[in-house]
Amino acid sequence: MGFSMRAVRVETTVRRDQIARAALALIASRGTHALSVAAVARRVGLVPSAIYRHFRSKDEVLDAAIAHVGDLLLGNVAAARAATGVPIERLHVLLGRHLSMIREHGAIPRLIFSDDVYGGHAARKASMLRALRAYLDQVAEIAREGQEQGSVRADLEPDTVALLFMGLVQPAAVLWHLSDGRFDVSTHAERGWRLLSETLAPRDAGPASAAAPTAAEIPRLIRIPEDRT
Amino acid sequence: MGFSMRAVRVETTVRRDQIARAALALIASRGTHALSVAAVARRVGLVPSAIYRHFRSKDEVLDAAIAHVGDLLLGNVAAARAATGVPIERLHVLLGRHLSMIREHGAIPRLIFSDDVYGGHAARKASMLRALRAYLDQVAEIAREGQEQGSVRADLEPDTVALLFMGLVQPAAVLWHLSDGRFDVSTHAERGWRLLSETLAPRDAGPASAAAPTAAEIPRLIRIPEDRT
DNA sequence: CGGACTTGTGAATCGGCATTCTCTTTGCTC
DNA sequence: GAGCAAAGAGAATGCCGATTCACAAGTCCG
Numbered sequence: 186m187g188f189s190m191r192a193v194r195v196e197t198t199v200r201r202d203q204i205a206r207a208a209l210a211l212i213a214s215r216g217t218h219a220l221s222v223a224a225v226a227r228r229v230g231l232v233p234s235a236i237y238r239h240f241r242s243k244d245e246v247l248d249a250a251i252a253h254v255g256d257l258l259l260g261n262v263a264a265a266r267a268a269t270g271v272p273i274e275r276l277h278v279l280l281g282r283h284l285s286m287i288r289e290h291g292a293i294p295r296l297i298f299s300d301d302v303y304g305g306h307a308a309r310k311a312s313m314l315r316a317l318r319a320y321l322d323q324v325a326e327i328a329r330e331g332q333e334q335g336s337v338r339a340d341l342e343p344d345t346v347a348l349l350f351m352g353l354v355q356p357a358a359v360l361w362h363l364s365d366g367r368f369d370v371s372t373h374a375e376r377g378w379r380l381l382s383e384t385l386a387p388r389d390a391g392p393a394s395a396a397a398p399t400a401a402e403i404p405r406l407i408r409i410p411e412d413r414t
Numbered sequence: 415m416g417f418s419m420r421a422v423r424v425e426t427t428v429r430r431d432q433i434a435r436a437a438l439a440l441i442a443s444r445g446t447h448a449l450s451v452a453a454v455a456r457r458v459g460l461v462p463s464a465i466y467r468h469f470r471s472k473d474e475v476l477d478a479a480i481a482h483v484g485d486l487l488l489g490n491v492a493a494a495r496a497a498t499g500v501p502i503e504r505l506h507v508l509l510g511r512h513l514s515m516i517r518e519h520g521a522i523p524r525l526i527f528s529d530d531v532y533g534g535h536a537a538r539k540a541s542m543l544r545a546l547r548a549y550l551d552q553v554a555e556i557a558r559e560g561q562e563q564g565s566v567r568a569d570l571e572p573d574t575v576a577l578l579f580m581g582l583v584q585p586a587a588v589l590w591h592l593s594d595g596r597f598d599v600s601t602h603a604e605r606g607w608r609l610l611s612e613t614l615a616p617r618d619a620g621p622a623s624a625a626a627p628t629a630a631e632i633p634r635l636i637r638i639p640e641d642r643t
Numbered sequence: 644c645g646g647a648c649t650t651g652t653g654a655a656t657c658g659g660c661a662t663t664c665t666c667t668t669t670g671c672t673c
Numbered sequence: 674g675a676g677c678a679a680a681g682a683g684a685a686t687g688c689c690g691a692t693t694c695a696c697a698a699g700t701c702c703g
Contacts, residue, residue: 352581
């Protein structure tokens with residue numbers, strides 16, 4: 186098992202990527218706290234000092250991880266755009282992808298709030314902000330397209346829509362994490378989505394036509410099994 | 415200034431509270447990362463080892479801080495209840511208080527996502543979840559009251575309303591933090607609130623009549639001089 | 644005043660972790 | 674196959690932070 190075979194030699198460009206992913210995975214599973222050079226190295230199959238062949242410092246590793254998050258987020262947007270041409274549906278697809286992303290590697294919210302991002306150099310904070318804004322801008326852009334074609338109320342600020350969209354995801358993420366996955370994210374998301382899409386739809390267009398699934402097909406309750414401690 | 419006067423002797427019950435507050439303040443300003451026994455001690459005017467007269471370990475200090483957060487949240491609810499009897503208005507007041515709370519000591523979101531909460535004993539995670547749930551339950555309760563008196567749509571799950579409410583605050587908090595306070599929280603909050611209250615209002619009651627007061631007649635609870643991003 | 648208890652202090656201790664240095668291995672190129 | 678540069682290994686260094694311990698100073702009560 187945990188032998189000490191010498192790692193196969195791999196070129197830096199590849200290693201950097203592996204390391205960034207490993208860092209992200211670590212943060213996702215055990216928090217930024219667990220992000221030690223040693224841990225990252227182990228995960229990649231290297232020895233701690235080897236990391237320094239590819240990054241100047243631990244900080245740089247973190248930066249790479251953050252950049253990776255940004256890529257993932259934008260990748261989701263691209264996928265949602267590819268999935269359908271209808272703005273509202275795009276948002277719905279995006280919501281779903283965003284949620285699965287959080288389920289898989291819940292690193293994003295943790296990273297966003299991590300001390301390393303806050304406390305770190307202003308540069309890091311700024312790049313995190315850029316990544317988030319880029320994502321929000323994409324969402325806003327989709328909303329704007331909806332407005333242009335009349336499927337979204339024209340009196341809404343696209344930016345506000347983007348923030349509300351984010352607000353649909355975040356609390357769910359929090360509860361999901363805190364409850365060890367017992368909180369039913371998808372049900373919450375669908376309910377929230379129904380309300381949001383209803384809100385986005387122009388008033389005169391009738392209550393949520395194609396946009397909102399009917400109440401009947403929406404599953405059960407928000408379930409957080411009461412663990413009486 | 416930083417002399418080494420011996421600290422005046424104070425009884426444990428008081429010290430424990432001081433220490434919990436200090437810990438929270440530290441987390442708020444510089445993250446859980448900065449929560450060292452030494453830092454807490456300095457803030458209280460003690461020497462590191464003195465902390466151990468009042469807490470068994472650093473972990474216990476953190477627990478105390480978390481408990482304090484719960485108290486603060488519930489205190490906000492109580493204040494909102496006291497401020498007005500109208501459910502919708504209560505939510506609005508609560509929103510304002512919640513936001514100022516985040517501005518003052520942004521510790522809450524950071525704590526919630528902190529590694530210490532996630533990685534720490536399951537017990538800590540559980541108590542954080544309890545605190546959050548208690549808060550959400552209060553919000554849901556207010557929504558339920560609104561439904562009883564007809565000012566809130568009856569077809570909404572109070573729990574869903576509570577989560578949406580939380581979703582109004584969280585993204586704002588994130589951006590506010592990341593942008594060093596440059597993000598205009600109050601504008602976002604007011605826009606989001608307008609939509610939410612519109613959504614909560616019964617459809618037949620006309621668009622935002624009594625339920626959603628116009629921005630003009632709402633006392634300016636949320637106020638921030640900031641510029642835009 | 645004199646103990647007994649409580650709170651505060653300062654000097655160790657101890658472990659974890661980032662970073663550095665030197666040496667070895669590997670792979671490419673001529 | 675020699676030479677060289679990139680990549681990996683492992684030991685050493687040094688710092689920072691939690692925790693412990695023996696001692697001092699206040700406080701309470703008789």
